[in-house]
Amino acid sequence: MNTHSNAMPESSDPQEIAPAVMAATRPLYWSVRRELAEYRFIYLAPLSAAAAALFGFLISMMGPAHWMNSLSTLHSMDHRETAVPYDITAAVMMGTMILITVFYCADTLYGERRDRSILFWKSLPVSDFTTVLAKASIPFLVLPLVTFAITVAMQFIMLLLNSAALLARGMSVATLWTHLSVIQMWLLLLYHLFTAHTLWPAPVYCWLVLVSGWARRATLLWAILPIVVIGGVEKLIFRTTHFVALVGSRFIGDTPSVAMTTPDAFPTDPMIHISPGTFLSTPGLWIGLLLAAAFLALAVRLRRYQGPI
Numbered sequence: 001m002n003t004h005s006n007a008m009p010e011s012s013d014p015q016e017i018a019p020a021v022m023a024a025t026r027p028l029y030w031s032v033r034r035e036l037a038e039y040r041f042i043y044l045a046p047l048s049a050a051a052a053a054l055f056g057f058l059i060s061m062m063g064p065a066h067w068m069n070s071l072s073t074l075h076s077m078d079h080r081e082t083a084v085p086y087d088i089t090a091a092v093m094m095g096t097m098i099l100i101t102v103f104y105c106a107d108t109l110y111g112e113r114r115d116r117s118i119l120f121w122k123s124l125p126v127s128d129f130t131t132v133l134a135k136a137s138i139p140f141l142v143l144p145l146v147t148f149a150i151t152v153a154m155q156f157i158m159l160l161l162n163s164a165a166l167l168a169r170g171m172s173v174a175t176l177w178t179h180l181s182v183i184q185m186w187l188l189l190l191y192h193l194f195t196a197h198t199l200w201p202a203p204v205y206c207w208l209v210l211v212s213g214w215a216r217r218a219t220l221l222w223a224i225l226p227i228v229v230i231g232g233v234e235k236l237i238f239r240t241t242h243f244v245a246l247v248g249s250r251f252i253g254d255t256p257s258v259a260m261t262t263p264d265a266f267p268t269d270p271m272i273h274i275s276p277g278t279f280l281s282t283p284g285l286w287i288g289l290l291l292a293a294a295f296l297a298l299a300v301r302l303r304r305y306q307g308p309i
Contacts (some may be wrong), residue, residue: 026124032142034121035125037103038111042138043146049096050154053089057158060085061165082179086155087266090189093154097197098251101139105205106220108135109213109303116308128303132209136296139205144193149212152186188274192267196253203288204250206295213302216309256282269296 036042109132112118121131159182163173211223231244248254256278279285 011128027130028134028137031126031131032137035134035138035143036106039108039138042100042104042143045100046093046096046147046150049092049152052087053092054154054157057085057089058161061161082176082267083185085158086180086185089154089158090151090266093147093151094193094197097143097193098253101143101197101205102208102220104143105139105208106223108138108209109210109299109306110215110219113213113306113309118303118306118308128300132296132300132303134211136206140198140202144190144198148190151189155182155186188267188272191274191276192253195276196255196267199285200253200255200288201250202292204247205293206292206299208296210299210302212308213299216245250288255279255285287289 112121159177159180162176166173166176208219208223212219215222227244227247234240234243256275261272
């Protein structure tokens with residue numbers, strides 16, 4: 001006689017009884033990794049720019065009129081004279097970061113519709129909100145950190161090369177390191193990257209993301225066209241250029257985040273005075289962040305209903 005048992009079958013594997021629960025941040029983490037895998041220029045372009053800057057620095061060290069020839073009078077040089085090569089390389093990296101951000105934001109939603117990969121990515125259990133948030137993390141977190149890390153490594157190599165050149169001439173390197181104040185210079189660089197080139201131009205970058213989710217071709221052209229039209233109408237009617245100047249100041253990072261001692265001081269000059277309180281209390285910052293959030297919310301809705309081109 002066979003008897004029916006109501007006992008639960010035993011299993012040696014607990015995962016067969018209770019399915020694993022995916023962490024809330026797991027889809028975001030893998031979405032960010034997907035962006036880094038698809039857009040390798042995010043880190044390859046800064047590395048290439050740093051390599052080119054280092055090569056130019058090495059070439060200049062061999063020249064007869066090189067800055068190193070003035071290091072014999074290092075005690076009489078101020079910080080700004082000593083830091084000129086470092087300021088130039090930092091400016092190159094900042095400009096590279098701006099260009100990468102513009103091209104990435106203009107292609108991020110458009111590219112997956114163009115190559116029809118959006119059909120595959122939408123089949124995965126990842127929401128449109130998570131996807132757009134991962135894409136926004138590239139210009140707002142990943143790129144500033146990548147640029148900062150590469151710039152610090154490049155300038156450290158430059159400092160070692162300068163030190164080696166001084167030692168070869170029988171000079172002390174202590175004055176060079178004192179004049180440069182590298183730790184303070186790097187902290188100012190990090191501050192400037194996140195304020196002037198990340199938070200301040202946030203509405204411009206998010207506008208590009210929004211247009212990339214809507215345009216069927218020529219994303220940059222469609223992104224610039226409304227600015228040109230509004231600026232042209234303002235110029236014809238009011239004889240002013242306030243709108244174009246506002247967008248331009250956002251794009252280049254003209255922010256009240258620092259108070260410069262002289263008009264031509266570089267943002268990483270240790271002699272400047274940063275004012276984070278002034279920056280955070282600026283109404284324009286929060287208005288821009290609200291606009292950026294609105295653009296990203298619209299981008300989420302666009303991606304939800306948009307298909308391949």
